[in-house]
Amino acid sequence: MDTNKRLFEYIATSPTAYHAVAHTAALLEVEGYTELEENKKWELQRGKGYFVTRNGSSLIAFRVPRDDYRGFMMTAAHCDSPSFKIKENAVLSDGKYTRLSVEKYGGMLCSTWLDRPLSIAGRVMVRTQGGIETRLIDFGEPCALIPNVAIHMNRNANDGMAYNAAVDMLPLIGEDKKEGASFIERVAALADAKAEDIITTDLFLYAPDEGVEWNGFISAPRIDDLQCAFASLKAFVDSGNGDSMPVYCLFDNEEVGSRTKQGAASTFLFDVLMRTVSALGGSDEDYRCKVASSFLVSCDNGHAVHPNHPEYADKNHSVLMNGGVVIKYNANQQYTTDALSSAVFRLVCEEAGVPVQSYANRADMPGGSTLGNIANTQVSLNTVDIGLAQLAMHSAFETAGADDTEHLIKALTLFFGKSLCTEQSGVYKLI
Numbered sequence: 001m002d003t004n005k006r007l008f009e010y011i012a013t014s015p016t017a018y019h020a021v022a023h024t025a026a027l028l029e030v031e032g033y034t035e036l037e038e039n040k041k042w043e044l045q046r047g048k049g050y051f052v053t054r055n056g057s058s059l060i061a062f063r064v065p066r067d068d069y070r071g072f073m074m075t076a077a078h079c080d081s082p083s084f085k086i087k088e089n090a091v092l093s094d095g096k097y098t099r100l101s102v103e104k105y106g107g108m109l110c111s112t113w114l115d116r117p118l119s120i121a122g123r124v125m126v127r128t129q130g131g132i133e134t135r136l137i138d139f140g141e142p143c144a145l146i147p148n149v150a151i152h153m154n155r156n157a158n159d160g161m162a163y164n165a166a167v168d169m170l171p172l173i174g175e176d177k178k179e180g181a182s183f184i185e186r187v188a189a190l191a192d193a194k195a196e197d198i199i200t201t202d203l204f205l206y207a208p209d210e211g212v213e214w215n216g217f218i219s220a221p222r223i224d225d226l227q228c229a230f231a232s233l234k235a236f237v238d239s240g241n242g243d244s245m246p247v248y249c250l251f252d253n254e255e256v257g258s259r260t261k262q263g264a265a266s267t268f269l270f271d272v273l274m275r276t277v278s279a280l281g282g283s284d285e286d287y288r289c290k291v292a293s294s295f296l297v298s299c300d301n302g303h304a305v306h307p308n309h310p311e312y313a314d315k316n317h318s319v320l321m322n323g324g325v326v327i328k329y330n331a332n333q334q335y336t337t338d339a340l341s342s343a344v345f346r347l348v349c350e351e352a353g354v355p356v357q358s359y360a361n362r363a364d365m366p367g368g369s370t371l372g373n374i375a376n377t378q379v380s381l382n383t384v385d386i387g388l389a390q391l392a393m394h395s396a397f398e399t400a401g402a403d404d405t406e407h408l409i410k411a412l413t414l415f416f417g418k419s420l421c422t423e424q425s426g427v428y429k430l431i
């Protein structure tokens, strides 16, 4: 199966961060990786691969080198996407229509969520004999829709529309008069539980559209950031072993600032790295030496120059889909890239035969931030912010370059097998 077909499959099985982590864990298990629990003592074997999850929505995987190792060669991507979270008391009935009460998760382009079949997925907490059990559910088919107001009733609809999330964005899920299972009964059936045993839920709307490849482009929901999550996972699994420990990170909550117990601003990465060092008999000092000989590639998609609005791109830093890996720069360090980290990563891409493009925002447009600078507040190390160029970021259906998934896989496969050597002061070498 070709790479983008596999990517579409990964996106389809990852409607929420919980599903992305469960699916990634299953793929790692097939590859022989063993799951570790955060609440149990770790016993690691050299030459083996492991992964650990937090909250069921972030995951870190690593391979223990056979011999002593220099540092950590790491990637980070995020598995959450802008969406609408279904509120606790969800069902709104007015005698005619049944709608769901929702609130925004992250900053989506609201208009793209209108007039398209939507589905619902997430996790539910079920009361069982053994205690509170987490179960993932996915309606897996269209079951909601947010209708536009007809142009006849809103003649200004094409002149810039303000969307009020509490009014305009409530999804319709059915007719009030219709007999049948209630919303919570449907949720319970999917969770294989009785409605009265559903204690609480974390459910989200999602776009169930399948990905399509067309004229050199790919279009699908959640390309930001599942394209990078998928490419870095494939590279991690396929890569050879070098003198360092390869580490793959998948973080939840990037779209809401990462400041959660499982986000990039949490202690999750620090905890995992520190525990690998101590489980292998290393000290605090060993941990610090290793981190100083490590490198992080923060992978999150960037903005391709827009065909109808090239003026939003910086003149010398407009990047194109299918133009290769994008290195992102920002003077205020919203992107962590600096001359050193960029130089290191450029040489990786050069060796891998992967083209590189440079991105910076127009100096009068603030742009976004991503994982790198946030992860550095907990584990501080040389980091480069990169991504793949895409259009319509935070749309319910995004577009990217068909060749770029493979570009990133190639660059990162080489990267994971490398080590950062700094034995001569001030001179950095990848070996």
Ligand code: CO
Binding pocket: 078, 224, 225, 254, 300, 301
């Ligand atoms: Co992103």
